[in-house]
Amino acid sequence: MAERIRVLIVDDVQESRDNVERLLKFESDIEIIGTASRGQEAIDIALAKRPDIILMDVNMPDMDGITATRTIMSQLPAVGVIMMSVLNEPDVLRRSMTAGAREYLVKPFSLDELLDGVRTVHANAPKIQMQPVVTQEVGVPAAAPVRQAGKGIVVAVTGVKGGTGRSTIAANLAVSIRQLSQQRVALIDANIAFGDIGVMMNISDAKTMLDAVPYLRQVDAELINNIIVEHGSGVQLLLAPPSPQEAEVVTADLVKSLISVMTGMFDVIIIDTRPSFDDLNLAVYDIADILMLTVTMEMTAIKDARQFIEVTELLGYPEDRLRLVLNRSNTYSGIPATEIGESLRRPLWARIPDEPGPVLRSINEGVPLVSSSNDSKVVEEINRMAREVLAIANPDTPVVAADQRPHRGGLVRKLLGNRAAS
Numbered sequence: 001m002a003e004r005i006r007v008l009i010v011d012d013v014q015e016s017r018d019n020v021e022r023l024l025k026f027e028s029d030i031e032i033i034g035t036a037s038r039g040q041e042a043i044d045i046a047l048a049k050r051p052d053i054i055l056m057d058v059n060m061p062d063m064d065g066i067t068a069t070r071t072i073m074s075q076l077p078a079v080g081v082i083m084m085s086v087l088n089e090p091d092v093l094r095r096s097m098t099a100g101a102r103e104y105l106v107k108p109f110s111l112d113e114l115l116d117g118v119r120t121v122h123a124n125a126p127k128i129q130m131q132p133v134v135t136q137e138v139g140v141p142a143a144a145p146v147r148q149a150g151k152g153i154v155v156a157v158t159g160v161k162g163g164t165g166r167s168t169i170a171a172n173l174a175v176s177i178r179q180l181s182q183q184r185v186a187l188i189d190a191n192i193a194f195g196d197i198g199v200m201m202n203i204s205d206a207k208t209m210l211d212a213v214p215y216l217r218q219v220d221a222e223l224i225n226n227i228i229v230e231h232g233s234g235v236q237l238l239l240a241p242p243s244p245q246e247a248e249v250v251t252a253d254l255v256k257s258l259i260s261v262m263t264g265m266f267d268v269i270i271i272d273t274r275p276s277f278d279d280l281n282l283a284v285y286d287i288a289d290i291l292m293l294t295v296t297m298e299m300t301a302i303k304d305a306r307q308f309i310e311v312t313e314l315l316g317y318p319e320d321r322l323r324l325v326l327n328r329s330n331t332y333s334g335i336p337a338t339e340i341g342e343s344l345r346r347p348l349w350a351r352i353p354d355e356p357g358p359v360l361r362s363i364n365e366g367v368p369l370v371s372s373s374n375d376s377k378v379v380e381e382i383n384r385m386a387r388e389v390l391a392i393a394n395p396d397t398p399v400v401a402a403d404q405r406p407h408r409g410g411l412v413r414k415l416l417g418n419r420a421a422s
Contacts, residue, residue, distance in 0.1 A: 004031040005122045008049070010042040010065065011035075011057040011084065016107075020055060020084075023111050030118065039063025046072050051079060053118050056101070058085035058092060066092075066099045070342070073100030077310075077345060080121035084109075094335060097299055098343040100306075124307070151263040152184070153393040156288035157325075158273040158281070160304035164294040165327040167196045168359060168369075169352070169382070170272040175233045175368045176379075176386035183267040183394070186228070188238045190255060190284055191274040192247040195240025201231050202366025203239065210241040212258060213249050219257040221265055233371060236266070252279040259287055268393050277311060285317070290389065292323045292349075297333035297340065306344055323349040325385075330354040350385050353377040 007030055011017045017035050024030050033049050036042040039060050046054060054072065056065040069081045082103040083096040093104050102124070103117045157170040167189075174187040189195035198204060206229040215223050228236045238258065241247040262269055271288070273281050285291060291312070295305040305324075312322060324344060329337055329351040341348045355378050362369040370379050 004029050005053055005118060006031050006033045006049070006051045007053045007055060007118065008033055008042065008045055008051040009035045009055045010037075010039075010060075010068070011055075012037050012060040013057075016057070016084075020114070023114055024118070027115065039065065039068035042068050043071050046076060046079065050076060052122050054079060054081045055118075056081050056083050058083055058087065058096065066095050066101075069096070069101055070099040074345070080124075082117050082121055091334070094299060095339075097303060098335065098339040100343060102303075152186075152266040152269050153290070153389065154259065154263060154269045154271065154288045155290045155292060155389060156190075156271045156273055156284050157292045157294065158285075158308075159275055159294040160308045161275050161301060164296050164301060165352070165359075166294050167191070167200060167272050168363065169292070169294060169325065169327065170270050171197060171200045172368045172370045172379075172382045173386055173389070174235045174268075174270040175231070176370045176382050177268050177270070177390060178234045179370065180383065180386055181267075181390050181394075182234070183390070184236075184265070185234070186236045186238065186262055186266040186269045187231075188259065188262070188269060188271045189240040190271050190280065192240045192250045192255070192280065193244040194274070195272070197237060197272055198239045200363055200366060201235075201237060201368070203229055203231065203237060206237075206239060208239040208241050209250055209255065209258060210246050212254060216251070216254050216257070219254070219261050221261060224258065224261055224265060233368070238262070252283045255280055256283040256287065259284070263287075268389060282315075285312075285315075289321070290323055290392070291317070291321050292325050294325045294327050295340065295344075296328050297326070297330060297335050297337070299335070302335070302340055302343055309344060309346065322346065325350045325352065327352045328354040328356075350381055352381050 007024060009017050009020050009032065021032055021035065025032060033051050034045045036045050040063055042054065042056065056069055058065045065083060072079060073081065081101045082105060083101045084105050084107055085092060086107045088106045096104055102121045105113060105117055157166050157173070159166040171187065174185050177183065178185040187197060189197035192209070198206065207227045209227065211227045212219065212223060228238050231237055241250060259269065271284055273284055293305060293308060295301050309322065324346045326337055326340060326348050337348060337351060355376060358369060358373055358376055359378060362372060369376060370382055373379055
């Protein structure tokens with residue numbers, strides 16, 4: 001017989017508790033392991049019996065369900081909390097999800113809604129080890145990852161969903177590191193089907209990793225030097241194939257081999273990834289010394305980031321490998337940045353401000369913002385991130401700002417110029 005889902009019911013109204021218990025008790029895959037009428041009582045029972053699912057009422061007299069959930073999640077991060085409330089208000093939903101809840105049921109709910117919530121949350125809640133809440137402040141360096149001597153540091157920039165600014169951060173970070181140190185920096189576009197690095201860096205008609213496919217078993221420094229392209233900043237680019245159809249022949253083993261050789265050729269390697277846990281991304285994550293997870297101030301992005309973190313824990317990645325980067329940080333989203341860190345049980349390693357105008361122009365022109373704007377808060381934070389990466393990559397070398405090379409004409413200006421000439 002399959003293991004049953006162990007459920008704790010928390011509600012200060014006896015009739016409500018009885019109704020929920022009555023709905024669930026005849027389900028063969030569900031076991032009611034207890035009920036509680038107060039927030040503190042729910043915490044005590046949860047810590048003692050460790051349920052799989054907690055059905056938590058929001059409004060209770062001594063301690064509200066959101067506070068109780070936050071306390072429970074700090075000690076039992078694998079438990080799946082489903083909030084129950086008569087309040088169908090965005091603010092209550094937001095505070096519930098940032099506290100760690102995985103689902104929100106509006107009373108009165110049907111049996112189908114209840115069963116679907118319990119079974120879905122349980123199926124998606126990984127069984128992870130207990131982990132305390134992290135209270136490290138933004139900008140305080142995390143412990144440096146241990147990496148092999150003589151090898152360049154590998155930084156994978158990832159995001160659980162599209163639109164978090166992953167590629168923009170990767171491109172600007174690579175150029176910033178080069179400008180601050182003049183070390184050997186490579187930028188790899190591992191989003192092989194829909195890579196954007198070439199457009200962002202104003203590079204076209206160049207060789208890509210597709211050119212390495214015939215040499216899968218002969219990957220060496222000579223091959224790397226033949227397929228990379230130098231950007232005006234001095235960053236060396238390994239670009240994704242030009243189309244999704246051609247990308248199908250680029251395997252995870254090939255990308256892994258390319259990265260492995262490049263770690264002996266460069267001081268810092270920045271890798272732009274794609275939102276996935278497929279074989280290619282897992283190969284990149286396994287190699288990376290630093291894993292930068294980008295998240296934005298949206299409930300969907302926060303929820304997805306929480307699940308990503310839980311998967312990394314299941315995979316056994318060291319906690320100090322992950323760096324949480326809050327992109328497009330603002331004051332109008334309705335979600336304070338501090339609550340995002342608390343919800344994800346990780347410190348915010350970086351907060352990149354929301355400057356949509358300059359960032360959009362830099363993308364459209366094909367000129368990284370760190371090369372074209374000196375008074376941008378985004379550039380200021382990217383440079384701070386770059387200094388921390390450099391400190392890990394080569395702690396004995398001081399970071400000194402280097403002269404910036406004049407950037408080439410932007411993509412938009414080049415297109416307009418070609419049109420005028422024709």
